[in-house]
Every structure is written in C-alpha cells, then in structure tokens.
Amino acid sequence: MPGANPDCVFCKIVAGEIPALKLLETDQALAFLDIGPLADGHLLLIPKQHFATLSDMPPESVSELTRHLPKLARALQDVAGVGNYNILQNNGRPAGQEVDHVHFHVIPRREGDGLGYRWHPKKYEPGRGEKLREQLVKALDSII
Ligand code: AMP
Numbered sequence: 001m002p003g004a005n006p007d008c009v010f011c012k013i014v015a016g017e018i019p020a021l022k023l024l025e026t027d028q029a030l031a032f033l034d035i036g037p038l039a040d041g042h043l044l045l046i047p048k049q050h051f052a053t054l055s056d057m058p059p060e061s062v063s064e065l066t067r068h069l070p071k072l073a074r075a076l077q078d079v080a081g082v083g084n085y086n087i088l089q090n091n092g093r094p095a096g097q098e099v100d101h102v103h104f105h106v107i108p109r110r111e112g113d114g115l116g117y118r119w120h121p122k123k124y125e126p127g128r129g130e131k132l133r134e135q136l137v138k139a140l141d142s143i144i
Contacts, residue, residue: 012099084109
C-alpha cells in the first residue's frame, strides 16, 4: 500500500504480515476484530492507507471509510444481539490513541456493562462561547 509505515501494526495487518480476524475488506478499507475487546464483537475499521489521525485524511477518504460503519454496526446488532453501540475514534495520546493509524472502534454496549467515559460538562463563561464560535468560523473559512 502506498505510504505504508513499516513500524505500524495496522499497516502490517493490511500487508498480511501479521494476522487479524478480518470482517470486511475493500480496496481502501479493512475491518477486523479488536485484539483487546471491551465487549464481544468490538471491531476496528481502518483505511488501508496509513494516516496517523483523522485530520490528516482527505475528506473523500473519510467518506469512503465511514460509509462502512452503519453496515458493521448492523452486523454487530445481529450477532451480538445488542442494539446499542459506541463509535469511538481517538486522535493523539491525551485522547487515548495508542495506534497511530486512523481507526474507528465499534463497541457493543449493554446496560450496566461498566464501560463509559468520565463526562463532566462545564459551562462557558459569558462571551467565551461567542468568541470561540468567531475563531472557529474564521478557521473553517480558511481550511479548504
Ligand atoms: P486506540 O487506543 O484508539 O489507538 O486503540 C487501539 C486499538 O488497537 C486497541 O483497542 C487495541 O486492542 C487494538 N489493537 C492493537 N493491536 C492490534 C492487533 N494486532 N490486532 C487487532 N487489534 C489491535
């Protein structure tokens, strides 16, 4: 695969150099079971081409990759018998990324499974939200 990273474990899976329990494969995408599942059926969807983070990917490649997510989630629902799932995509160490090759986790969820995020919402100080909005809209305008 062009741009493959010889040190990347997921590039090695794409190249067939290390095994994986593959679920779906196209010319651009690969889905396989996570080797350390948080729940039965926990799977990963990756682009075959090496990108470290989602923001490194051209939008067309993201669309091509993510179109597989609904189908994968439905298959998990059929097999794991759970209608609930999280789609998780970590970028960078502080965000929990351990493998620097873009991947989407699809994780089946059950009531009381004990998985979950610490989720402590805060409130913006007056004016802070508006300021951020202004900066973000400007940044968005400058990104092609
Ligand atoms: P993240 O923390 O988002 O980077 O997640 C990396 C995921 O890759 C973890 O859930 C690992 O269990 C999984 N993983 C690492 N190596 C392999 C492998 N050889 N085959 C399948 N999954 C893997």
